[in-house]
Amino acid sequence: MSHGHILGDSEYKSQVSAVWKATLYMGIITIVEVVIALLWMNYLADSLPRLMLNVFFIVASALKAFFIIAEFMHLKYEKRALIISLAVPLVFLVWAIIAFSWEASAWFHMKGLVSP
């Protein structure tokens, strides 16, 4: 908003309700994460592959991150140029995750050779 331009009542209300909505979603996601972690520990750990749980956790965390960046940091409402300039460098992280996972599995096998 510009100098002296004060947020109108309707805009104000819609912004505040958007914030609380995002909060509610994030709260629900966190509760579901904890409930599923506890269910897993007590009932599911022996019957299902751990990978399933991990994928669920990663997706849930990505969703929370989306709500924080889009709503709380207000990036959803910024110019596309800014969004792109922030998102494109993060491609390097995809490379880093792949490269270091690969490297880690090589370390794992090397350790196996040294001390079986």
Added chain:
Amino acid sequence: MAEETVLHHPEIETGHEPFMPADEFASNSPMKVSYGKMMMWYFLLSDAFTFSAFLISYGAIRMSNAWWPDPNHVFNAMPFMGHRKIPLGFVSIMTFILILSSVAVVLAVIEGHRMNKKGVLKWMLGGIIGGAAFLGCQAWEWAHLIEEGLRPFYNPFGPDEKGLTHLVHETLTKSPGPVAFGALFFGITGFHGFHVFTGVCLNVWGFFATLSGKFEKVGHYEMIEKLGLYWHFVDLVWVFVFLAFYLL
């Protein structure tokens, strides 16, 4: 003079950009964002790389070990609960505290757009209290783990092994686990906690600057927006620290 040209800038008069600040830079910039906010975004981008480097090396070291401590067994203590084991309980509370503190700061930013000094003060105070509470929780958790014997150079949480006292009755003794666990835990949560501490200090400054009427005089509360961006970033990093250390 400059003030007048800004006020009559056609883009601002009819602008639909919800958060467009009014200085000349913002109205001329293709990103329609002030210099300060843009630089805060790029600082946060660089900080995101720092945290990613930490978390990715955590992942790599963890994956290269055949055995790693189970978070549900390491982080299962809760204050005032004695020896009751409550896996994930305390960290979930910490997560909620940080999210709610973030929400308070968003609301302070929105109040700033209405030039509502009292509202900004109220919600900034909420954000500061949340941040301080989070730091308190983290201090408790660190103290608890140090008491359990966790050090940057020693990790007592190892695989269970059959003990030597089996003549009396079979007991399980703990053997030390991967050493890197302690260093990674204290290093990464410590670096995040340092960010939280910095954020709380900055927010306290923002609170008193608002109280003194500094932003009212300037005519906008953009500084609160910048503080807010930093504060939400701290919350964002916690989501991934929570994922890496407590959930996976």
